[in-house]
Amino acid sequence: MTIKDRMSGNQAIATAIRQINPDVIAAFPITPSTEIPQFVSSMKAEGLVDTEFIAVESEHSAMSACIGASAAGVRAMTATSSAGMALMYELLYVAASDRLPIVLAAVNRALTGPININADHSDSMGARDSGWIQIYSENAQEAYDNMLMAHRIAEDPAVSLPVMICQDGFITSHAIENILIEEDAPVRAFIGEYVPVHHLLQPDKSVGVGPYSISAFYMEMKRAQFEAMRNARAVIRKVSDDFGAKFGRQYGMFEEYRMEDAELAVLLMSSSAGTGKDAVDALREQGVKAGLVKLRVFRPFPAEDLAFALKDLKALAIMDKSDGFSGNGGPLGAEVRAAIYGVHDGIKTINYVYGLGGRDIRVDDFFTIFGVLEELLDGRTTDRVRHIGVREK
Amino acid sequence: MKKNPMENITETSPWQDLTEGSFVFGEGNSEFFNTGDWRVRTPQWNPDQCRQCLLCFPVCPDSSIPVTDSKRGDFDFAHCKGCAICAKVCPFGAITVSRVGEEESR
C-alpha cells in the first residue's frame, strides 16, 4: 500500500536509499546534500541498512571509493553538490568509462564563484559531458521515484553507466512537501538484486579494471560509451513504464504540460517547472495557448522525441539554470536548439538564463517570459539570449 | 603454454569487440607482451665472472632475470628492454652492455 507522508527532498532520497539498502555509500558532506550521508549514517547506526558507510576525506575519494566498490561488484552510491561534485569531476569520467553503475544523489547548488550555497544547475551541467546519465526532479516525489529507478537503469546490461539523480538544493532538498512512499517489499522487488557480469572479487576469474588506453583503443572505448548512452534511452523508457505500471506514477524522458494545442511554451528542468505550470494555467484562463515542457532526462538527451513534441509551437523559451558562458546562452538552450534545427526551423526560440545562485523565479516571471514570446513572434524582439530576475539599469 | 585471454583484441578490432569498460581479463598478462622488441641495448651475462650474489634480479623492472634454485640464469630476451640497471648494480663486472648492432664496453 502506498503511504501518504510528508518530507523534504533529502529525506525522500534517504528513504529511497534505506529501501535500496546499497552495499556501499562513500560520501563527504557538502551543503545542501549533507543531510543525505547524515541520514544514512543514522540509519546505519539504527540497523535499518546493512550499508558499508565510508566516511572519506574528500569527494575525490568518495567517488574513488565508489569506483572501487562498484568494480568489486556491489551497489555503490554517493551524494554531493557544487564544489564537491567539481572535486569528483575526474572520477566521474572514470566511473563512466569503466562502465560502473554507480548512483549519485546530486543536490544542485551553484558552483562557487562567488561562493554561494543555493540552487542552480552549474554543478551538474559541468558534469554533463562526463558520460553519466542525468535525471532531474521537480519535487521530493520525483527525487524519490527517480532514485528508485536509478539502479535498474544503471545496471541494465545494455547500459552499464552511472546515473545521477538531481534535485534543486534547498528549494526541494530542504522543503517539506507531501509525498507518496511505497512499501519496502514492492520497492525491493522492483529494484531487484544486482548481479554483476564481471567484478574484481572472483577468485577463479581475474579481471583488471581501469587500464591505460592507448590511442589505438581509446576512441573505440568512447564509441562504446556513445552506444550505451543511446541504449539508455529505451531502457529509461522501459524502466519508467514498469515503474508506472507498478506504482501508478508515469514518467517519460520529459513531461508535456498542456502542450496539445500550445503555440507558446517554456522548456526547463527541476523545481521551477511547478511554478511554470501555475503560470501556464493562469495564461490558459486568459486564452493564451501556453504550454510547458519539463525535461526529466538531460543525459541521454532525447533530441528526436523533443523535436517531435515541440513541432507545433510558434515560439519557445528554453530556460537554463546555469549560464555556461558560451556568450550564446546556456547548455539546455544550445541542445534544444540543436535538436530542432533543420527539423522544425519555423519555431522561434529564445534562451533565458534564470535562477542562478538561488535567485527566485516567480509565477510573474513566467508571465514576462510568455510576453516576450509574443514579441518574438511579431518581431518586436530578435534577442537570442536574455536573463530574467536580474537587476539592470 | 598459457593462453592469452585477450588475444582476440588487437589494434584492428572494431569497437564492438572490445571489452565493456576496457576490462582486462586474466592475470599476469604482461608476459604476452614481448617488450624485448623495444630493446636498444643488450646485456650480456658472463657466468664465469658471476658470483651468484643475486643483486641483479630484484632491480630488473621487467622480471627478465630468471632465478631457479637460488641461481640466476641467462636473460629473458623476449622481455628485457635493455635498461642496463643490472649492469650498473653488478659489483663483479659480470654483466656488460652493447648497443644493438655495435659492441660497447660498460
Add this chain to the structure above:
Amino acid sequence: MLELRWHGRGGQGAKTAALLLADAAFETGLYVQGFPEYGPERMGAPITAYNRLSQTPIRVHSNIYEPDIVIVVDETLLKTVDVTAGLKPNGKLLVNSGREPSEILAAFPDFGGAIYVINAADISIRTIGKNLPNTPLLSAVVKLTGVMEADTFFTNMEKAFTEKFSAKPEVIAGNLLAIREAWTSSIQINE
C-alpha cells in the same frame, strides 16, 4: 491556499517551526510546504521561512511575497526587517514579544490588518523551563490559520512529541502544557 512567512534569526528555530507547522497541517489531510530561505550561514543572521497550506496539490516553488500571515519570532528584527512587506491588507501579523501593545503598534503605523502578540518566551520558560519560543508560537499560529480545532492539534502534537522526545519523555508534559497555554494566549492588540 494559505501562505505564511516566518522571520527569525539563524539558530532560533524559525525553520523548525515552519516544518512543524507543515507536519501539523499534513496530519489534517492538507497539502503542505514548509521551507527555509537561507542567507548568510551564521548563527543570529536574519532568516526567513515559509509555509503553504492548501486543499489541492502545491506545485509552485517560489518564495512567498504576499503572505496571509507573518510571524515574527524575534522582535529585534522589527528594527531592520520590513516584516509586513507584501502582507495582505487583511492579513495577520503575529509578534513574539513581552512588550506593551502600544510599543508594538507603534512599529506598524501603516499596516491595516490584525496584529497579534504572544509572549512565547515567557510561556516556554514557565512550561518547558527554557526559552524555546517555537512550541508556543506554533500553537498560536495554528490557531490563527484556522486549519484545525484545538483538540485535534493537541492530540496530533502529543503524538509528535511522544515520537520526537522518546529519548527524554520528561519534557513531553511541559511541551504539551506550552501548546495548550499558548492556544489561548495570543491576543489581538488592534481593532
